[in-house]
Amino acid sequence: xxxxxxxNGEFMKKIVLTAAxxxxxxxxxxxxxxxxSSSFNQSAFIPDIALIVDTTYTNRNIKDNQQENLSLxxxxxxxxxxxxxxxxxxxxxxxxxxxxxxxxxxxxDGVFHFNTEGVEIEEAYFTxxxxxxxxxLKGGKFKSDFGRHNHQHQHAWDFADAPxxxxxxxxxxxxxxxxxQLQWLAPTPWxxxxxxxxxQSGNGASFSxxxxxxVEAARAPALTVGYLKNSFxxxxxxxxxxxxxxxxxxxxxxxxxxxxxxxxxxxxLVKSYFNSYSYLGWQSELLYRDMSGSxxxxxxxxxxxxxxxxxxxxxxxxxxxxxxxxxxxxxxxxIDGDKQSDNLDKYTLMAEYNPSEFSxxxxxxxxxxxxxxxxxxxxxxxxxxxxxxxxxxxxxxxHAF
Amino acid sequence: xQKYLFLLLLIVPALxxxxxxxxxxxxxxxxxxxxxxxxxxxxxxxxxxxxxHFVVPRPSLIRQVAQADLLIxxxxxxxxxxxxPLIAKSNNARIQPGTKGFLDLSHFxxxxxxxxxxxxxxxxxxxxxxxxxxxxxxxMPSLADAIAAQLTRIDPEHAAAYQNNxxxxxxxxxxxxAVWEKEMAPLKGKKVVQYHELYNYFLKxxxxxSIGNIEPLPGINPSSRHTxxxxxxxxxxxxxxxxxxxxHNPKTAxxxxxxxxxxxxxxxxxxxAVHEADTLENLYNTMVERVTQP
Numbered sequence: 001x002x003x004x005x006x007x008n009g010e011f012m013k014k015i016v017l018t019a020a021x022x023x024x025x026x027x028x029x030x031x032x033x034x035x036x037s038s039s040f041n042q043s044a045f046i047p048d049i050a051l052i053v054d055t056t057y058t059n060r061n062i063k064d065n066q067q068e069n070l071s072l073x074x075x076x077x078x079x080x081x082x083x084x085x086x087x088x089x090x091x092x093x094x095x096x097x098x099x100x101x102x103x104x105x106x107x108x109d110g111v112f113h114f115n116t117e118g119v120e121i122e123e124a125y126f127t128x129x130x131x132x133x134x135x136x137l138k139g140g141k142f143k144s145d146f147g148r149h150n151h152q153h154q155h156a157w158d159f160a161d162a163p164x165x166x167x168x169x170x171x172x173x174x175x176x177x178x179x180x181q182l183q184w185l186a187p188t189p190w191x192x193x194x195x196x197x198x199x200q201s202g203n204g205a206s207f208s209x210x211x212x213x214x215v216e217a218a219r220a221p222a223l224t225v226g227y228l229k230n231s232f233x234x235x236x237x238x239x240x241x242x243x244x245x246x247x248x249x250x251x252x253x254x255x256x257x258x259x260x261x262x263x264x265x266x267x268x269l270v271k272s273y274f275n276s277y278s279y280l281g282w283q284s285e286l287l288y289r290d291m292s293g294s295x296x297x298x299x300x301x302x303x304x305x306x307x308x309x310x311x312x313x314x315x316x317x318x319x320x321x322x323x324x325x326x327x328x329x330x331x332x333x334x335i336d337g338d339k340q341s342d343n344l345d346k347y348t349l350m351a352e353y354n355p356s357e358f359s360x361x362x363x364x365x366x367x368x369x370x371x372x373x374x375x376x377x378x379x380x381x382x383x384x385x386x387x388x389x390x391x392x393x394x395x396x397x398x399h400a401f
Numbered sequence: 402x403q404k405y406l407f408l409l410l411l412i413v414p415a416l417x418x419x420x421x422x423x424x425x426x427x428x429x430x431x432x433x434x435x436x437x438x439x440x441x442x443x444x445x446x447x448x449x450x451x452x453x454h455f456v457v458p459r460p461s462l463i464r465q466v467a468q469a470d471l472l473i474x475x476x477x478x479x480x481x482x483x484x485x486p487l488i489a490k491s492n493n494a495r496i497q498p499g500t501k502g503f504l505d506l507s508h509f510x511x512x513x514x515x516x517x518x519x520x521x522x523x524x525x526x527x528x529x530x531x532x533x534x535x536x537x538x539x540x541m542p543s544l545a546d547a548i549a550a551q552l553t554r555i556d557p558e559h560a561a562a563y564q565n566n567x568x569x570x571x572x573x574x575x576x577x578x579a580v581w582e583k584e585m586a587p588l589k590g591k592k593v594v595q596y597h598e599l600y601n602y603f604l605k606x607x608x609x610x611s612i613g614n615i616e617p618l619p620g621i622n623p624s625s626r627h628t629x630x631x632x633x634x635x636x637x638x639x640x641x642x643x644x645x646x647x648x649h650n651p652k653t654a655x656x657x658x659x660x661x662x663x664x665x666x667x668x669x670x671x672x673x674a675v676h677e678a679d680t681l682e683n684l685y686n687t688m689v690e691r692v693t694q695p
Contacts, residue, residue: 104499107489130497131492131494134492134493135492136492183492184492185464185490185491185492187468188464190464191460191461191463191464193460229460232461233461238457238459238461273457275451275648276451276455277452277455318622319622320622356521356524356525356620356621357482397485397486398481398483398484398486399458399486400458400486400490401458401459401460401486
């Protein structure tokens with residue numbers, strides 16, 4: 001400090017004034033603190049808050065900008081890659097999730113993805129707590145319960161990326177939009193659940209609803225989803241199987257199409273538990289996409305029929321160690337009745353170490369021969385290595401089965 | 402198809418004549434059957450011989466919660482990892498927390514080991530206190546009373562039956578408590594080691610002292626450094642008894658026993674955890690027998 005300042009009258013005045021006022025502040029703060037904390041403190045009502053960070057080191061044999069040229073015949077993939085985008089380090093997301101009861105009628109959930117691009121409302125929805133007849137209503141923006149994989153958040157996935165058939169038919173983030181969902185639990189001796197969803201539309205991969213040029217958007221909601229799921233146990237083995245269907249408009253300016261899409265899915269999970277911590281799970285899903293309408297740019301009609309599936313085996317040795325293998329395939333690829341290449345496969349291996357329930361280190365290797373390079377017209381093999389760290393803090397609710 | 406559906410709707414209400422109770426653990430099922438008698442139908446969600454913290458919320462359990470008129474849980478966050486999704490997915494308004502169809506037994510117990518500060522770096526700790534009070538047989542009568550009161554609220558018609566059953570249970574139970582207390586008396590002050598802080602209520606009740614755990618932190622697998630420290634402690638304090646639960650790997654306990662000459666006792670924590678513990682009474686019979694005759 002400049003010594004002369006000490007003799008500066010103005011400065012001294014400030015010090016004296018501050019010293020005089022300080023006890024006052026302390027007193028005021030003390031009194032207001034006690035008054036408010038005892039009578040009007042609301043901290044007990046703070047919702048469950050969790051932050052989940054997912055970060056990867058990715059290494060693949062193609063350059064980042066080459067991804068734009070890649071497509072699965074007839075699918076225009078990748079429109080965008082949501083996770084593990086670049087060679088090198090990626091911050092996939094920092095997910096902030098909030099959950100609480102609203103009152104005796106509603107619960108509210110909010111899930112926000114922060115990444116370097118900005119913030120995305122992943123989900124924000126209410127669910128009812130007290131409807132009669134085993135009904136439950138959900139509304140807002142949410143992940144559809146179509147199939148098995150779709151409703152799971154990335155950090156609950158068994159692999160670092162989504163199955164090929166989901167990425168290509170429904171984009172990496174899946175069927176997720178504003179809408180309303182009604183689910184009913186049947187009074188059967190086994191578990192049977194039926195659900196319908198009305199959604200504004202999809203997210204641009206198979207469903208969208210836009211007005212452009214001479215194309216007029218359909219009356220919203222433009223997407224209907226329905227599913228039926230059944231489950232029962234044989235000793236310590238759980239069997240869960242479901243069928244799903246989604247039908248809606250596909251009016252997209254970017255793709256220059258005015259079409260309708262029907263999507264059908266079937267899923268099967270067989271999971272055997274050996275003890276509290278160890279299990280073997282076999283999960284498979286099959287998706288069939290039937291898309292037809294007009295190509296606005298070319299002024300011609302088109303019809304695409306495609307089917308793909310994945311089948312995965314995951315073994316949990318104990319609470320710490322898990323490993324898995326997944327096979328992805330697009331086995332039907334027909335455009336305007338012409339059979340395209342349908343030998344489109346991907347193989348994935350993963351192993352993970354979980355120091356606790358709140359952190360997970362995963363290594364994954366995959367080999368794909370599913371995509372064509374538009375510039376060369378050849379299938380481009382992709383070898384990809386991902387090292388993923390997923391960590392969670394705060395109160396994150398237990399996951400459903 | 403529709404005909405069958407209607408048939409189903411006709412049959413199902415007939416099954417609901419009794420009060421349907423879903424309970425999280427087998428010991429609660431035993432208590433509920435003792436109090437409810439013929440007026441209740443009990444479904445148990447978790448297995449007695451698996452880790453009570455890690456129950457898989459499989460869809461068949463959703464079905465059982467959906468059918469229930471009353472859901473009874475242990476509470477104190479023991480079910481935090483698996484019960485919330487079952488309640489949410491059951492689409493059952495009757496058993497939501499805060500309604501008369503939901504009973505949290507931990508509200509009727511004075512919890513011990515409540516941590517003064519919590520951090521996840523300390524492992525899977527229970528912020529409300531130790532939830533494993535089912536290892537103390539002296540707590541059971543008050544839990545039976547709580548269950549009787551809740552059943553009365555749901556099914557007032559059979560109030561007298563629930564009251565009588567609870568009283569009869571307590572009368573019989575008191576005789577058994579006297580026996581167990583007598584058998585355990587010589588062990589007062591005995592020092593033991595346990596895998597997880599699973600038996601603290603049992604130990605506290607009968608005056609035994611736990612000097613350490615095999616797991617370094619709650620829910621974290623044993624480490625060699627911690628095991629070595631524990632062996633030194635046990636030697637220094639002359640500990641001769643290791644309490645091992647049925648769902649954790651017993652190899653570390655066996656290793657420590659070999660190094661220290663202590664006995665490993667596999668102790669049930671719930672009904673059906675071991676073959677002999679097939680009833681609530683036999684649960685404590687087995688515990689007392691195994692601790693007193695290692």
